[in-house]
Amino acid sequence: MNDTRTTDGETTERNLVETINRTLADEMRNDASVRLMGYDIGPIGGVYRTTEGLYDEFGGDRVIDTPLSENGLLGTAVGMAMRGERIVPEIQFMGFFYPAFGQFMYTLVKMHERSGGAFDVPMTVRMVCGGGIKASEYHSESTETFLVHTPGVRVVYPSGPREAKGLLAASIRHDDPVVFMEHKKLYRTHREPVPEEEYTLPLDEARIARTGEDLTLISWGAMVRHAETAADRVDADVEIIDLRTLSPLDIETVLESVKKTGRCVVFHEARRTLGLGAELTAVINEYAFDRLHAPVQRATGYDVHFPGNQIEEAYLPDPERAQYAIEAVMNYEF
Amino acid sequence: MALWSEQKPAEDFYRVLAPDGTLVNEPPGLEEGELRELYRTMKLTKRFEDKALKLQRAGEVSIISRCRGEEATPLGAAAALEPGDWCLPLYRQRSGLVYWNVPLERQLVGLMGAEPETIDEHLPDDLEEPDVNFSPIYVPLGSNLPNTVGSALADKLNGRDTVSLTFVGDGSTSEGDFHEALNFAGVFDVPAVFVCQNNQWAISVPAHRQTASETFAQKGDAYGIPNERVDGNDIFAVYEKAKEAVDRARNGGGPTFIECVTYRIVEHNTADEPSVYRDEEQREYWLERDPIDRFEAYLLEEGVIDADTIDAMEDAIDERIDEAVEIARDVPTSSPELMFENHLRGTSWKERHQRAELQRELDGKNPFVDWTGEGFE
Incomplete structure (x- = not known):
């Protein structure tokens, strides 16, 4: 998928919920094989209202409420995808995804490969993730590492409405299975101009959100806006990479940037141990070691279960944590 | 040790053909040619697996799970399908694959461990391909079941009169996938047929350790799915009930769950040694209920086959198998x-x-x- 945006098109201020909703509707109008499946996505319009109005427009055969079983949902969706339907299942909370790990591992990521390419699984799993809305335990998870560790699936993670529109359209149209991460904190907290035209964005290219010379700050999802805030506050010229796609990783963009700046901080909401920051740090160590002026630092969540409402802010990475990491790396001396 | 493993006496089920080959119910109205084809498929499956076992012993095949003694169940079920239907099998349904002409060469090269790309590239282009659509063989037990529901739901939503049929073992009815799939199948009323090939053993664990239900069939009741319990070593009983289920699904009547009671008279696979965990007495009891022997006795009695046709058939089968082995051996090792x-x-x-x-x-x-x-x- 290419970046098909035109530069001078009309835009409207929208949040992520509206953008997801409108993009789903566009794709369903474009292609009769696109069907949504999940819980509470029908008449109620989704617990976050991302599917509001779609049941009325497209009916119960295209917007399908299912029994309450993540594994049954995913397994049924894979079977439909094997038969040429373009299924978009919604996992209402990433913390409840784990019962579906069987179908994820056995069929969703494997069917294409073990059939020698004979079977496609063209589905886009909308995975609602992330913390920061006082949603309580099991409702705030960022365990994308489980997905990224597994070959055979793209993992796409928009940082805001404008990116989400092109990435979601591209994901639905793509013949590879995709997990499309939607951070629920982004749903309503931020509006930005979103082009009215339909467009796709590539599913393997990071975005340089800001260019800079002193330090590369790698981030994705809800952390990108915190990264921008941190970059505004520090006394350094920070380059921000919004990864957009976590699998496959855009290593070229990462290495090119780090070789230029010589310093790097990876900034993610997920736990630290074997979080994607570990992989990025390893790759930078392997291929840009002699360009580094300082060790790579990781500003992340802690290695704990996501805490309760009263203390979740202390867990969540914020601009201040990113700022500390940037300052530490900038002040490092061999 | 009991002679069967389930809670309910094994032989409390629908049967047409008794173990001695005599009829106890009305047989399905199959032509003589169709009867011979079913018989030939059983013989071919058995002799093909015998050959594959030899190849395994010789190191050419890595591992094989045979359906020896269970041939009637997958065969009777698959034979009820029509061209264009879908089948999502596990690894012990070879007679069903053979019936629909999944090429022996393709099966053999798969058993030899070749990558699918190698098989596609190097097998001859003119191999006959099956008229029924087969998914890849599923290995994680139960994972085929939700996919079958999806396959059938895709047909239903598109208004196609296609049927999806799949298999589950006695052991894998304990998997969550089984319950989730039957639940979804019932709720969406999909055109699917679920065949439980109850061979009474999940490697070393007997069927009564899988469930406290009196039968596997009755599990369909919990999901609002019509169910049957049949003699899985009786080709007529399996075919008849599968045909009813397939026809009902095709005509908008929704899913069916069929338990076929059979017995795994051989090892789980070539890495298994059953003598460690079960008595020979039980195996002998079931050997006397062999699906091929009883069908052969019936066909001989009815004059559909005779000793000469059996000889000629076996010669042709062995020739076909030898040809397949040669073609499979010509496929190069995967890069x-x-x-x-x-x-x-x-x-x-x-x-x-x-x-x-x-x-x-x-x-x-x-x-x-x-x-x-x-x-x-």
Whole structure:
């Protein structure tokens, strides 16, 4: 998928919920094989209202409420995808995804490969993730590492409405299975101009959100806006990479940037141990070691279960944590 | 040790053909040619698996799970399908695959451990392909079941009169996938047929350790799905009930769950040794209820076959198997780089780099000397 945006098109201020909703509707109008499946996505319009109005427009055969079983949902969706339907299942909370790990591992990521390419699984799993809305335990998870560790699936993670529109359209149209991460904190907290035209964005290219010379700050999802805030506050010229796609990783963009700046901080909401920051740090160590002026630092969540409402802010990475990491790396001396 | 493993007496089920080959119910109205074809399929399956076992002993095949003694169940079920239907099998349904002409060569090269890309590239183009659509064989037990529901739901929503049929063992009815799939199938009322091939053993664990239900069939009741319990070693009983189920599904009547009671008279697979965990007495009891022997006795009695036709049939079968083995042996060993194929479309830095690393390793060169990420020299 290419970046098909035109530069001078009309835009409207929208949040992520509206953008997801409108993009789903566009794709369903474009292609009769696109069907949504999940819980509470029908008449109620989704617990976050991302599917509001779609049941009325497209009916119960295209917007399908299912029994309450993540594994049954995913397994049924894979079977439909094997038969040429373009299924978009919604996992209402990433913390409840784990019962579906069987179908994820056995069929969703494997069917294409073990059939020698004979079977496609063209589905886009909308995975609602992330913390920061006082949603309580099991409702705030960022365990994308489980997905990224597994070959055979793209993992796409928009940082805001404008990116989400092109990435979601591209994901639905793509013949590879995709997990499309939607951070629920982004749903309503931020509006930005979103082009009215339909467009796709590539599913393997990071975005340089800001260019800079002193330090590369790698981030994705809800952390990108915190990264921008941190970059505004520090006394350094920070380059921000919004990864957009976590699998496959855009290593070229990462290495090119780090070789230029010589310093790097990876900034993610997920736990630290074997979080994607570990992989990025390893790759930078392997291929840009002699360009580094300082060790790579990781500003992340802690290695704990996501805490309760009263203390979740202390867990969540914020601009201040990113700022500390940037300052530490900038002040490092061999 | 009991002579069967389930809670309910094994022989409390629907039967047409008694173990001695006599009729106890009205047989399905099959032509003589169709009867001979069913019989030939059983014989071919058995002799093919005998051959594969020899190849396994000789190191040419890595591992095989045989359906010896259970041939009537997958065969009767698959024979109820029509061209264009779908079948999502596990690894012990070979007679069903053979019936629909999944090429023996393709099955053999798969057993030899070749990558699917190698099989597609090197098998002759003119092999007859099946008229029924087969998914890849599923190995994680139960994972085929939700996919079958999806396959059937896709047909239903598109108004197609296609049927999806799948299999589950006695053991894998304990998997969550089984319950989730039957639940979804009932709720969406999909055109699917679920066949429980109850061979009474999940490797070393007997059926009564899988469930406290009196039968497996009755599990369908919990999901609002019509169910049957049949003699799985009786080709007529299996075919008749499967045909009813397939016809009902095709006509909008929804899913069916059929328990076929059979017995795994052989090992789970070639890495297994059943004498460690079960008595010979039980096996002998079930050997007397062999599906091929009883069908053969019936066909001989009815004059559909005779000793000469059996001889001629066996010669033709062995010739066909030998031909398949030769063709399979001609397929070259898979190239290592094929491991990277068909993961994601397009390419990525990591894929390219790891391909290059593997190639260097194969060439006897150090794959760890790229310090810039820009490639090797």
